[in-house]
Amino acid sequence: MTTQQQQAYEWAKSKKANYINGQWQPPERLYLCHNPATNTPIGEVPSTNQHELDEAVSAARNSFHNGWGNYSRRERAKALIQAGQIIREHQEELAALITLENGKLYRESLEDDMPDTADLFDYFAGWTDKFYGETAPVEPGFVNYIQREAVGVCGLIIPWNFPLLLAMWKIAPALCLGNTVVVKPSEETPYSLLRTLELWDAAGVFPPGTINVVCGAGDVGSLITHHPDIDKVSFTGSTATGKKIVLGSGESNLKTVTLELGGKAPVLLFEDTPDLDAAIERCFHVAYSQKGEKCTEPTRLLIHDSIYETVSQKMTERVNGIVCGDPYDADAYQGAQSCQAQFEKIMGYIESGKKAGATLLAGGEALTLPGEYKNGFYVQPTLFGNVDNQLAIAREEIFGPVLILQSFSDEEQAITLTNDTIYGLAAGLYTADVSRAHRVASAIDAGQVFVNRYGCYDFASPFGGFKQSGWGKEMGIHVLSAYSRVKSVWIAYD
Ligand code: NDP
Numbered sequence: 247m248t249t250q251q252q253q254a255y256e257w258a259k260s261k262k263a264n265y266i267n268g269q270w271q272p273p274e275r276l277y278l279c280h281n282p283a284t285n286t287p288i289g290e291v292p293s294t295n296q297h298e299l300d301e302a303v304s305a306a307r308n309s310f311h312n313g314w315g316n317y318s319r320r321e322r323a324k325a326l327i328q329a330g331q332i333i334r335e336h337q338e339e340l341a342a343l344i345t346l347e348n349g350k351l352y353r354e355s356l357e358d359d360m361p362d363t364a365d366l367f368d369y370f371a372g373w374t375d376k377f378y379g380e381t382a383p384v385e386p387g388f389v390n391y392i393q394r395e396a397v398g399v400c401g402l403i404i405p406w407n408f409p410l411l412l413a414m415w416k417i418a419p420a421l422c423l424g425n426t427v428v429v430k431p432s433e434e435t436p437y438s439l440l441r442t443l444e445l446w447d448a449a450g451v452f453p454p455g456t457i458n459v460v461c462g463a464g465d466v467g468s469l470i471t472h473h474p475d476i477d478k479v480s481f482t483g484s485t486a487t488g489k490k491i492v493l494g495s496g497e498s499n500l501k502t503v504t505l506e507l508g509g510k511a512p513v514l515l516f517e518d519t520p521d522l523d524a525a526i527e528r529c530f531h532v533a534y535s536q537k538g539e540k541c542t543e544p545t546r547l548l549i550h551d552s553i554y555e556t557v558s559q560k561m562t563e564r565v566n567g568i569v570c571g572d573p574y575d576a577d578a579y580q581g582a583q584s585c586q587a588q589f590e591k592i593m594g595y596i597e598s599g600k601k602a603g604a605t606l607l608a609g610g611e612a613l614t615l616p617g618e619y620k621n622g623f624y625v626q627p628t629l630f631g632n633v634d635n636q637l638a639i640a641r642e643e644i645f646g647p648v649l650i651l652q653s654f655s656d657e658e659q660a661i662t663l664t665n666d667t668i669y670g671l672a673a674g675l676y677t678a679d680v681s682r683a684h685r686v687a688s689a690i691d692a693g694q695v696f697v698n699r700y701g702c703y704d705f706a707s708p709f710g711g712f713k714q715s716g717w718g719k720e721m722g723i724h725v726l727s728a729y730s731r732v733k734s735v736w737i738a739y740d
Pocket residue numbers: 403404405406407430431432433462463464465466467468469471482483484485487488490491494506507508509540541588591643644645
C-alpha cells in the first residue's frame with residue numbers, strides 16, 4: 247500500500263459524524279462498520295435518528311429557499327465543476343476508501359469508479375443553463391408557458407456496490423437544477439462519501455445545507471421515505487425495498503419516487519455471432535468484474551444450440567482462471583463480496599442451484615484466502631450450465647460472481663426466455679444479421695439493449711429499467727425530468 251492509501255485507512259478509523267448544515271454533528275447513536283475483505287472492524291459511524299434527520303431536512307429546506315436554490319446558473323455550474331475537480335485530485339485516496347469499505351479491487355475502484363465520479367460533474371454543469379421549458383400553442387388572448395422548476399429537498403438512498411459513483415449519479419443532477427439533498431450512504435460503505443464531503447467543505451464548494459449526509463443502519467431509509475418535508479426520493483437497491491419506498495411515499499406526503507432496482511439480464515448469443523471469442527470475453531468480463539455486484543451485469547447467457555458446447559467450454563476455462571485475492575494484488579481479478587449478508591445470499595443461491603441439479607461447471611464454494619484475508623467474504627466465481635429457467639438461480643437476482651448458461655433453438659424461443667422474468671433492466675444480443683438485431687431489440691422488454699457489445703454506458707444515455715427493475719431514468723436529459731417539476735403558467739391579454 248502507498249502512504250496515501252495507508253493514510254486513508256487511518257482516517258477511516260476515527261469516529262465519524264453526520265454532515266448537517268455545513269457542520270460535522272456529533273452523533274447520538276453509532277454503529278460499527280466492517281472491512282469485508284478481512285471481516286474486521288473499521289470504525290464507528292453515526293446511526294441517524296428522527297431528530298437528526300429533521301435537522302438535516304430543515305437545513306436542506308433552508309438552503310433551497312435561501313442558499314443554493316438562489317444561486318445563478320453560472321454559479322451552480324462553477325461549483326459543480328469545482329466539486330468534480332476536487333474528486334479528481336483526490337482519486338487515489340477516495341479509491342482506497344472505496345476498496346476498504348466495499349472489498350473490490352483497488353484497480354477497479356481507481357480505474358472503473360473514479361473517472362466517471364469526477365467527470366459527471368462536468369456533464370451536469372453543462373446542463374445548468376440548457377434544460378428549459380416550452381410555450382404551448384393555446385387559443386388567442388393567452389400565453390401559456392411551461393416552466394421546469396427544481397423539486398425542492400431530495401432524499402437520496404445510495405447502495406454499496408458503487409458507493410461514491412452512484413451517490414454522485416444522484417447528487418450531481420439534483421444540484422444541477424437547484425435542488426438540495428439529504429443523502430444516506432449504505433451502512434456498509436459510508437467512508438468515501440464522508441471524505442468527499444470533508445474535501446468539499448474545506449474548499450467551501452457548496453453553501454451550508456445544500457448537501458447533508460445522514461448515515462445509518464436499520465431505519466434511516468424508512469425515516470427518509472416517510473419524512474413529510476422531503477419532496478422526492480431516489481433509491482438504488484433491491485426491488486423489495488423499492489416497493490416499501492413506494493408505500494412509504496403514499497403513507498406520508500406522496501413524494502415523487504425514482505427507483506433503480508434489481509435485474510436479471512440475459513445475453514443472447516445467436517449462431518451468427520460476429521466474433522464469438524470476443525463476445526465470450528466481453529460477457530465473461532462484464533459478468534465477473536466487480537465480483538458480480540452490478541445490477542446490469544449479464545446473469546443468463548442464452549446460447550444457440552449449435553454453439554452451446556463451444557461457448558460452455560470456453561467460458562468454463564475463463565471462469566476457472568479467475569484469481570481471487572488481496573484487493574491490492576495486481577494479479578487478482580476478483581475481490582471480496584461487499585458484506586456478510588451479501589456473501590450469505592450468494593452462497594445460498596449457489597447451494598440452491600447445486601441442490602436443484604443444475605450442472606456446476608466452475609466454482610460453487612466459498613473461498614478461504616490465507617493471512618489477513620482468511621475471514622474475508624470471498625466466493626469462488628461460479629458457472630452453471632443447462633439451467634432450467636424455472637430454477638431460482640435463473641429467476642432471482644443473485645448479485646455476485648455467478649453466471650448461468652441456457653440454450654435455445656430459434657429466435658422465438660430466445661425472445662420468450664429473455665422476457666420470462668419479472669425484471670427488465672438490461673439485455674444483450676449478438677448477431678451479424680442487422681434485421682434480426684432490430685427485430686429482437688424491439689421485442690426485448692428491458693430499458694437497455696446492447697447489440698454486439700454488452701454493457702455500454704455514457705452520461706448522455708438514459709439508464710433505468712422496465713417492469714420490476716424500477717421507475718424513471720438516471721443520466722442523460724431524462725434524469726433531469728426526475729429532479730424537476732413542470733408548471734404551466736397562463737397569461738391572459740387583450
Ligand atoms: P436494500 O435494497 O435493502 O437497500 C438497503 C438500503 O435501503 C439501506 O440504505 C437501507 O437503509 C434502505 N432501506 C431499507 N428499508 C427501507 C425502507 N423501508 N424505506 C427506505 N429505505 C429503506 O439492499 P441490500 O443492501 O440489503 O441489498 C439487497 C439486494 O439488493 C442485493 O443483494 C442486490 O440484489 C440488490 N441491490 C441492487 C443494487 C442495484 O444497483 N440495483 C445495489 C445494491 C443492492 P436503512 O436500513 O437505514 O433503512
